[in-house]
Amino acid sequence: MKHEGTGMMKRMLWIFSLCLILYSCKEPLTEEVQAEIQVIPRPQVITVLEGTFEMTSKTSIKANRDLMVQAEQLRDYLSPASGYVLPINKRHTGGNLIELKLLDELSTLGEEGYEMTITSKKVLITAHRPKGIIWGIQTLRQLFPVEILREAAVDDVAWELPCVNILDKPRFEWRGLMIDYSRTFWNISHTKKYIDALSYYKMNRLHMHLTDDQGWRIEIEKYPALTEIASQFDTVYHEPREREGYYSREDIRELVRYAEARGVELIPEIEMPGHTTEVFAAYPELSCTGDTLSVHPFFMGPGIHNEIFCAGKKETFEFLENVLSEVSELFPSEYIHIGGDEAPKVLWKTCPHCQRVIKEYSLKDEDELQSWFIRQVEGYIQSKGKKLIGWDEITEGGLSGTATVMFWRAGMENALLSAVEQGNMVILTPTSHCYFDYTYDRISTEKVYSLESIIDKIETLNPGKILGVQANFWSHIDRTEPGMDRQIFPRLLVLAEVGWTEALNREWDHFSPRLEHHYQSLDLLDIYYTDE
DSSP: OOOOOOOHHHHHHHHHHHHHHHHTOOOOOOHHHHHHOOOSSOOSEEEEEEEEEEOOTTOEEEOOGGGHHHHHHHHHHHHHHHOOOOOEESSOOSSOEEEEEEOGGGGGGTTTOEEEEEOSSEEEEEESSHHHHHHHHHHHHHHSOGGGGOSSOOSSOOOEEEEEEEEEOOSOSEEEEEEEOSSSOOOHHHHHHHHHHHHHTTOOEEEEEOEETTEEOBOOTTOTHHHHTTTSOOGGGOOOGGGOOOBOHHHHHHHHHHHHHTTOEEEEEEEESSSOHHHHHHOGGGBSSOOOOOOOOGGGSOSSOSOOBOTTOHHHHHHHHHHHHHHHHHOOOSEEEEEOOSOOOHHHHHOHHHHHHHHHTTOOSHHHHHHHHHHHHHHHHHHTTOEEEEEGGGGTTOOOTTOEEEEOSTTOHHHHHHHHHHTOOEEEOOTTTSBTTSOTTTSOHHHHHTTHHHHHHHHHHSTTOEEEEEEEEOTTSOOSHHHHHHHHTTHHHHHHHHHHSOGGGOOHHHHHHHHHHHHHHHHHTTOOOOOO
């Protein structure tokens, strides 16, 4: 069956099929089809054809120059287990074929959508943009026998694919995971493993919580004491060395390159104005009191400190602008996260510098001072061509209409709805469903799937204002790699489907058996998980 035509009528039929499944189809795939299509997240449109495609030593990859990176990545994914080093050609030279192709007429699938057609002779993955090709490749990997994930050659496996046509695009633009690097530092290899897992399940953002009271985790050339002092726990706590440290500038560049090749954007977070006492271990003059503090493990001191950046000192904003300038240069991401959560105003109330700013700008109170603080920072971030994201406390005291709000406090629906009514985009990451440092008794795997109830409420009242969804992992309790893995997996796979697949095309009874199938994939991806 050929499926390579570019006629307008054919494209219209494709789009009609996509619309049909997105807005009308409520029936899950049959059990027979489900047994073959074990993809997470579930594609929007799947048509099963007759027959299979078998990858052999004679298979080649065809791609034009614009897709060489993706073609090489595909070859590298398939080679270890199969033992085949597939040649990459611009022209087909015989044998069966895997072709990657960009098509202008697929613009309706957006930046991340793709189409895949598998026949007995050929695999064709098409998209409007290269990122769509990346996600098509990940679907292809999941359609192969799971042994394709092995890192050494596997004997006696037929590398067969079911013949299908898949038309697919994401529901939400932002599908993310936040990892807390401050309370426990995680090394490059562990982060790469997570980037691989995110990409495999079509999640496209890794939010890196790089600074907090428990440590500063990124090299800033202008302020060397941040890594010399603020990246280490005070020696009185006898913390294991692997729990502290920082990423050098070259480390960040390496991670950015690695993530970009896999369709994942790294989002840096630099906390302010609160959760900043590690800074005052190195630069105490930036606080209201000027006291030199020490860096302590989370449970060895206050969970929330009163000490925060002084909003009335010009030195504070000089420091933040210099830091954000270097961060902007290192991270090509569209967004910078500035925290904004849990910032006590106790010291601002008695600080003469802060009170001067309140009076000078006719601010109502310290809440408005925080909003003023955030607006100054946002202006600088925008001057760097970036957009600001903050935790939902940035809504208190007034909110810029251009900021994106990450809602984490379950029960803050009124503030959330107020933000979207003003026009702000929101990312949903509520403690009720998305905090993966919480126990499974509190947030079960199935409960994550029910995040839809919150999504539906917002979409009903203010459609189009949800930028996406995100899971958060705070690293103060589970501080080993296996412990971290088990908290995040398999719940992350659930959120991946919530973020990608339209609600009308999802149901738990269909997802659950696919999830069990993917436990084998997690094993081969070297990921520990909790089997509920």
